[in-house]
Amino acid sequence: MITLDHITKTYNKGQFTAVKDISFEVQPGELFGLIGPDGAGKTTLFRILTTLLLPDQGRAVVNNFDVVKDYAKIRSCVGYMPGRFSLYQDLTIEENLNFFATVFGTTIEENYDLVKDIYQQIEPFKDRRAGKLSGGMKQKLALCCALIHKPAVLFLDEPTTGVDVVSRKEFWDMLKRLKQEGITILVSTPYMDEANRCDRIALMQKGSILSIDTPDGIVKAFPEELYAVRSSQTHSLLREVRAYDGTDSCFAFGDSLHVTFKTGKSQDLLPYLKSKGQTDATIQPIEPGIEDCFIHLLKG
Amino acid sequence: MKQLITFIRKEFLHVFRDRKTLLMLFGLPIAQIILFGFALSNEIKDSRIAIVDYSKDATTTQLISKIEASNYFDIQRTLATANDLNNAFKKGNIKMAIIFPANFGSDLTHTGNATLQVIADASDPNQATTITNYFNQIVADYNTSLAGSPSAAGTAGAATAQPMQIIPEMQMLYNPELRGAPNFVPGVMALVLMLVCTMMTSVSIVKEKELGTMEILLVSPFKPIYIIISKLAPNLIISIVNLFIILLLSYFFLDLPVKGSVLLLVTASTLFILTSLSIGLLLSINAKTQQAAMMGSLMGMMLPTMLLTGFLFPIENMPLPLQVFSNLVPSRWYFIIVKRVMLKGLGLTAVWKEILILSGMCLLLFAISLRKFKIRLQ
Amino acid sequence: MPTVITTDKLTKRFGAFIAANELTFEVEKGEIFGFLGANGAGKTTAMRMLCGLLSPSSGAATVAGFDVYTQTEKIKQNIGYMSQKFSLYDDLTVSENIRFYAGIYGMSIPAIKTKTTQLLEELQLQKEAKTLVKELPLGWKQKLAFSVSIVHDPSIVFLDEPTGGVDPVTRRQFWDLIYAAADKGVTIFVTTHYMDEAEYCNRVSIMVDGVISALDSPAKLKEQYNAHNMEDVFYELARNAKRKAD
Known part of the structure; x- marks a missing residue:
């Protein structure tokens, strides 16, 4: 459905490389995630695929149309929600939706069943201006606007950034339903914990792809044994574990530390910690998460 | 087509929901007209003038005391020679000089006619006209009183007998044609229309870029030409409304009706509006922020319009390069059209050349902005 | 421990709308206090009141x-x-930025100089001092x-979503800085959308619909709501939020 073939894009006359030699494919009906921090090149990829930017090198195809030659055809079959998209603040919910429906040559009624689930949540406020909505509501409205013409491919650039946990959960539930409707979705996010909601993901950093696979596959590829270390004094524990000479890497993850060790050094940690006064420390092997993998790939 | 109408409707909603800008849009022409109107109609008091009296007889003394009695003038007697006068004018110390030639009184009593010379500083044409008119009024009154006096043997005044006459000879310094008097209405029209059109258009397009909505519009099947048309439509209508506000204000408030064909004037104005809209479109293409768009329209458009249109400063007096450059300023041609049609009442035959130039500019600018309008992001 | 923030029924109304309703809490010196809430719950309003804005x-x-x-x-x-x-x-260099902020808090020129060197060293930015x-x-x-933001040694620092969009390693390095500051006795008042970061706080408050609906240490909150992690706690509390507009 989407194919990128050695795509490179630079800015400032080649001084700054936004994305470098990116290739991947997205299958029809797939929910594909681009995961990475700001500056990873996610937005640049979206803009190339939505025909807003011309790549310097490489070729990209969306829905069998070339992004350079057939840009007009792509524009009528994709839905796009840019990262900084904030709708028309001075128009009401209904006016915004009506407007985008018409721009895409359709009406709200025509594809109502597709947006119904989402729109019903904001419909009670339909006469309120978009500028007066909360982040979660704006995001839902923006999704409705991007969906109203029943696109074959949906591009969502950081739709959950700056939105609270509840709205984020709801949003991913909505994407799951859209996927069931057969819409191909390419979505980006800086939140690693959202990666598991995708069929496949590409981990990105500084314009390059670190790894592409299913979330499970990425986790399975984690080459080392990972342990969770806990104690009641997380902060001092962090210092002690880092000071321990058998520690390879140590990062705080919520209430525990995720630690990898130099070969065979894991057993000696607890005695070491006890000697430093961390008497209630515990250690257990755990399955890595996407964030562990990302950190590992960053080091490599 | 329905898409286009929806888009235009949306643009109008933006305009009407932004009360402050709306107020500014319609307040601007009203404020300008009223401001200029007051500047024009204000009475001028105590203008400093010089009187050089080579005759020093009863008549001149009488006339001078009449001038002094009016509170329009403040007489500087110290000036005695032509050279003094010259210097005083240059320094701006006096606005007008009245020169009674030798034998003024005897000329009047013997030949029935006497001539005096009036020199006014016309660099401010409004003021010059006003004060010379005041003076003429005083002389006319004096003429009437001479006519009514027993020595004229008449009864009913000027019409019956040939009375004695004082004839002031006017001389306008620096700006002999007195340009500028009612010139400001065409000037304000050019300025307001230019500003509203370029600024509103460029700002409204750049705003969509800032919001991120432009990305969506570009990624939609909506044609770029439609975006352009819908951005232009509300501003075109607002500007035409503005035009009528100015015309009505000048008719009722300044007694300045359209002497020529209203239809011709509106057509020419629409042409000028379209030209300005195209300039706004061009400005928006490269501006990244609303501020940049606004500064661009203000600095890039307002200054040339004020300086090179000819309503504040006569173009003939400018250095040649500026004169040549002023030909490129659309408002210059529009200004000529309005002056001829509105003030002098001339018809199409008098302005066809200017209309043709304006049409050419309009088409060229619109074509360029259409070509340059980006279908992708930078 | 002395308290550095004390609020008692702190309320802000905008017309009929109560943005923040009777907030009562205390923050101790050197504490890392997580201030969480759903979008539109009134966090920003509360923060602005505390900052004197x-x-x-x-x-x-x-x-x-x-x-x-x-x-x-x-x-x-x-x-x-x-x-x-x-x-x-953006258009000033690293050291110019430091000098500027130290300057507006009225620090003396020698103090600014020492502080600048010290900061650059701590952040290992010596080489970048003259970089824009x-x-x-x-x-x-x-x-x-x-x-x-802590160049003038304030007793409290307010951090509004400081780690948005930052990569996971840098995010943790950022928290190292926060810990270091807290160890020096600076009180940290922080909002975030990363729920794992909520776990790094000594105590967390969660605002829903203008009121503080939970306030305790992450461990106690998880126990109380029988949840695995703070995300579940947050979800439990905020999912029934009525307020949908900011």
Whole structure:
């Protein structure tokens, strides 16, 4: 459905490389995630695929149309929600939706069943201006606007950034339903914990792809044994574990530390910690998460 | 087509929901007209003038005391020679000089006619006209009183007998044609229309870029030409409304009706509006922020319009390069059209050349902005 | 432990709308206090009141010992503030930014000099001292912004979503800085959308619909709501939020 073939894009006359030699494919009906921090090149990829930017090198195809030659055809079959998209603040919910429906040559009624689930949540406020909505509501409205013409491919650039946990959960539930409707979705996010909601993901950093696979596959590829270390004094524990000479890497993850060790050094940690006064420390092997993998790939 | 109408409707909603800008849009022409109107109609008091009296007889003394009695003038007697006068004018110390030639009184009593010379500083044409008119009024009154006096043997005044006459000879310094008097209405029209059109258009397009909505519009099947048309439509209508506000204000408030064909004037104005809209479109293409768009329209458009249109400063007096450059300023041609049609009442035959130039500019600018309008992001 | 923030029924009304309703809590010196809430719950309003930017409608509060009604200037002298949106001047160099912020808090020129050297060393930015901020990677900018926000040794620093969009390693390095500051006795008042970061706080409050609906240590909150992690706690509390508009 989407194919990128050695795509490179630079800015400032080649001084700054936004994305470098990116290739991947997205299958029809797939929910594909681009995961990475700001500056990873996610937005640049979206803009190339939505025909807003011309790549310097490489070729990209969306829905069998070339992004350079057939840009007009792509524009009528994709839905796009840019990262900084904030709708028309001075128009009401209904006016915004009506407007985008018409721009895409359709009406709200025509594809109502597709947006119904989402729109019903904001419909009670339909006469309120978009500028007066909360982040979660704006995001839902923006999704409705991007969906109203029943696109074959949906591009969502950081739709959950700056939105609270509840709205984020709801949003991913909505994407799951859209996927069931057969819409191909390419979505980006800086939140690693959202990666598991995708069929496949590409981990990105500084314009390059670190790894592409299913979330499970990425986790399975984690080459080392990972342990969770806990104690009641997380902060001092962090210092002690880092000071321990058998520690390879140590990062705080919520209430525990995720630690990898130099070969065979894991057993000696607890005695070491006890000697430093961390008497209630515990250690257990755990399955890595996407964030562990990302950190590992960053080091490599 | 329905898409286009929806888009235009949306643009109008933006305009009407932004009360402050709306107020500014319609307040601007009203404020300008009223401001200029007051500047024009204000009475001028105590203008400093010089009187050089080579005759020093009863008549001149009488006339001078009449001038002094009016509170329009403040007489500087110290000036005695032509050279003094010259210097005083240059320094701006006096606005007008009245020169009674030798034998003024005897000329009047013997030949029935006497001539005096009036020199006014016309660099401010409004003021010059006003004060010379005041003076003429005083002389006319004096003429009437001479006519009514027993020595004229008449009864009913000027019409019956040939009375004695004082004839002031006017001389306008620096700006002999007195340009500028009612010139400001065409000037304000050019300025307001230019500003509203370029600024509103460029700002409204750049705003969509800032919001991120432009990305969506570009990624939609909506044609770029439609975006352009819908951005232009509300501003075109607002500007035409503005035009009528100015015309009505000048008719009722300044007694300045359209002497020529209203239809011709509106057509020419629409042409000028379209030209300005195209300039706004061009400005928006490269501006990244609303501020940049606004500064661009203000600095890039307002200054040339004020300086090179000819309503504040006569173009003939400018250095040649500026004169040549002023030909490129659309408002210059529009200004000529309005002056001829509105003030002098001339018809199409008098302005066809200017209309043709304006049409050419309009088409060229619109074509360029259409070509340059980006279908992708930078 | 002395308290540095005390609020008592602090309330802000905008017309009929109660943005923040009777907030009552205390924050201790050196504490890392997580201030969480759903979008539109009233976090920003509460923060603005505490920073002396917004006058409360009723209730009382002191920040660093100063009253939020009458001593806002004193408060501003004694707090630091950093948000994701506002960070630094892009067109100034690293050391110019430090000098500027130290300068507006009235530090003396020798003090500014020592502080600048010290900061650059701590952040390992000595080589970048003359680099324009816009050329730094985002993560470095955020770390620099944090250091600059505490350049005048405030007793409290307010951090509004400081780690948005930052990569996971830099995010943790950022928290190292926060810990270091807290160890020195600076009170940290932080909002975030990363729920794992909520776990790093000593105590967490969760605002829903203008009121604080939970306030305790992450461990106790998880116990109370029988949840695995803070995300579940948050979800449990915020999912029934009525308020949908900011």
